[in-house]
Amino acid sequence: xxxxxxxxxxxxxxxxxxxxxxxxxxxxxxxxxxxxxxxxxxxxxxxxxxxxxxxxxxxxxxxxxxxxxxxxxxxxxxxxxxxxxxxxxxxxxxxxxxxxxxxxxxxxxxxxxxxxxxxxxxxxxxxxxxxxxxxxxxxxxxxxxxxxxxxxxxxxxxxxxxxxxxxxxxxxxxxxxxxxxxxxxxxxxxxxxxxxxxxxxxxxxxxxxxxxxxxxxxxxxxxxxxxxxxxxxxxxxxxxxxxxxxxxxxxxxxxxxxxxxxxxxxxxxxxxxxxxxxxxxxxxxxxxxxxxxxxxxxxxxxxxxxxxxxxxxxxxxxxxxxxxxxxxxxxxxxxxxxxxxxxxxxxxxxxxxxxxxxxxxxxxxxxxxxxxxxxxxxxxxxxxxxxxxxxxxxxxxxxxxxxxxxxxxxxxxxxxxxxxxxxxxxxxxxxxxxxxxxxxxxxxxxxxxxxxxxxx
Ligand code: BES
Ligand code: MN
Ligand code: MN
Numbered sequence: 001x002x003x004x005x006x007x008x009x010x011x012x013x014x015x016x017x018x019x020x021x022x023x024x025x026x027x028x029x030x031x032x033x034x035x036x037x038x039x040x041x042x043x044x045x046x047x048x049x050x051x052x053x054x055x056x057x058x059x060x061x062x063x064x065x066x067x068x069x070x071x072x073x074x075x076x077x078x079x080x081x082x083x084x085x086x087x088x089x090x091x092x093x094x095x096x097x098x099x100x101x102x103x104x105x106x107x108x109x110x111x112x113x114x115x116x117x118x119x120x121x122x123x124x125x126x127x128x129x130x131x132x133x134x135x136x137x138x139x140x141x142x143x144x145x146x147x148x149x150x151x152x153x154x155x156x157x158x159x160x161x162x163x164x165x166x167x168x169x170x171x172x173x174x175x176x177x178x179x180x181x182x183x184x185x186x187x188x189x190x191x192x193x194x195x196x197x198x199x200x201x202x203x204x205x206x207x208x209x210x211x212x213x214x215x216x217x218x219x220x221x222x223x224x225x226x227x228x229x230x231x232x233x234x235x236x237x238x239x240x241x242x243x244x245x246x247x248x249x250x251x252x253x254x255x256x257x258x259x260x261x262x263x264x265x266x267x268x269x270x271x272x273x274x275x276x277x278x279x280x281x282x283x284x285x286x287x288x289x290x291x292x293x294x295x296x297x298x299x300x301x302x303x304x305x306x307x308x309x310x311x312x313x314x315x316x317x318x319x320x321x322x323x324x325x326x327x328x329x330x331x332x333x334x335x336x337x338x339x340x341x342x343x344x345x346x347x348x349x350x351x352x353x354x355x356x357x358x359x360x361x362x363x364x365x366x367x368x369x370x371x372x373x374x375x376x377x378x379x380x381x382x383x384x385x386x387x388x389x390x391x392x393x394x395x396x397x398x399x400x401x402x403x404x405x406x407x408x409x410x411x412x413x414x415x416x417x418x419x420x421x422x423x424x425x426x427x428x429x430x431x432x433x434x435x436x437x438x439x440x441x442x443x444x445x446x447x448x449x450x451x452x453x454x455x456x
Contacts, residue, residue, distance in 0.1 A: 003137040004445045012438060015129050022121050023105040023114040029065055029088035029154045038150050041087050042066040045148050052128050053135030054146060062158035065150030072135060073143045079455045080143040081448065082172035085124025085179060086152030089116035090426045097428035110434045117432035119425035123178035123418060124148055126437060130444035141452035145172055155361025156400045163408050174374040175405045178440060180395050180417030185435060187265060188386040190378055191395035191415035194402055196328035196365035198338045201358045202345060204320045211316040221352030223320040224305045230348055234298055238284035241298050243344045251330045253294055264391045274422060293394035297327045334362030363400025368412055373454045378414045381446035385439060
């Protein structure tokens with residue numbers, strides 16, 4: 001390891017500058033106006049993977065944004081680690097809330113500010129640099145395959161097709177992903193679960209045109225009022241979701257499992273202070289951490305309709321719309337929950353309006369065992385570099401391809417994330433610590449070494 005660590009130490013300035021260059025490319029997958037930038041980002045990732053010593057590196061086109069793939073097979077008899085990450089980023093809006101432009105990275109007090117710094121360019125690029133350090137010093141202990149996609153933030157649909165069509169190419173022993181967070185820089189942790197997702201859009205249409213709210217108000221169903229009532233009815237007073245059948249397939253954790261998860265340090269006062277709120281709110285009978293990880297949820301992500309310009313306009317809008325996400329837990333299935341929602345939502349519509357529900361992307365939840373060779377290798381690697389054993393925690397976000405890796409390739413995933421919940425991913429002023437970036441680059445080769453050794 002000495003030479004790997006020395007290589008990292010000697011090249012750390014270049015490692016940081018290369019990441020900053022990558023962050024200058026606005027690879028926003030959701031917005032077609034960035035299509036050429038996304039393609040340019042894929043080409044850049046390909047070049048960097050080649051420079052790091054990966055072989056057969058290719059940009060694989062899909063019906064959407066391309067996937068970059070490369071590998072270094074040192075001995076087919078040795079184990080293979082499949083690294084996955086995503087080079088696409090969320091839209092940077094709202095722009096006026098950024099203190100520096102989202103695609104002009106700045107490093108201030110040891111923190112890199114830019115869209116994608118933590119999610120996921122700063123994290124997947126740690127693997128490119130870790131591979132460079134292992135290959136260039138002759139210390140790669142097993143095979144590595146690396147697949148970096150451009151559509152994670154829009155649901156990974158084309159990656160799903162690619163994985164199904166390339167089972168042989170992607171054959172491996174474990175998947176390694178850095179796209180999650182730890183508890184704190186001095187409290188390392190490893191995510192052992194992700195939630196699934198069902199995302200849909202609803203539309204409530206009333207009268208055939210916008211109406212004067214004095215002339216017609218009170219006599220016809222107002223789509224915005226109706227949408228609000230309908231959404232409000234989706235939770236009861238205990239903040240349970242009221243959709244019939246919603247909880248039927250939920251895997252309830254045992255008291256022992258809940259007690260184990262509760263061991264992770266969590267300070268609710270600090271949590272509220274960080275968010276500027278004076279109370280938490282959620283499903284009765286569960287802690288804040290449980291509500292955000294092992295319990296399913298339903299949230300409105302956007303709602304619009306009627307007049308939202310300056311001043312007042314007395315109008316009764318013809319239609320109202322909302323975007324709704326449900327975070328799912330094992331063994332809820334995204335399609336089944338989408339159908340339950342859709343059937344229920346149409347049922348509760350009052351006379352006088354028409355309701356349409358349009359599903360968007362989804363994904364299934366995933367859990368990782370903590371008794372596997374790969375988990376032990378990951379835990380040991382973190383202990384080596386942080387001087388503390390990482391705590392297993394469940395994560396609340398979603399990475400749709402993880403469940404597919406298991407279903408299609410039969411592979412379990414290690415969620416080897418080095419970010420923090422406070423990194424503002426998907427928000428203005430997204431950032432990633434230089435400490436976290438360098439710590440990841442140092443820790444990944446230790447995982448490879450332990451995994452190769454423990455697999456013998
Ligand atoms: N990296 C996140 C997921 C994440 C973040 C997991 C923090 C655990 C902790 C990922 O890029 C993401 O944002 N996923 C989307 C999924 C989607 C758009 C299909 C999500 O969770 O909203
Ligand atoms: Mn991500
Ligand atoms: Mn994301």
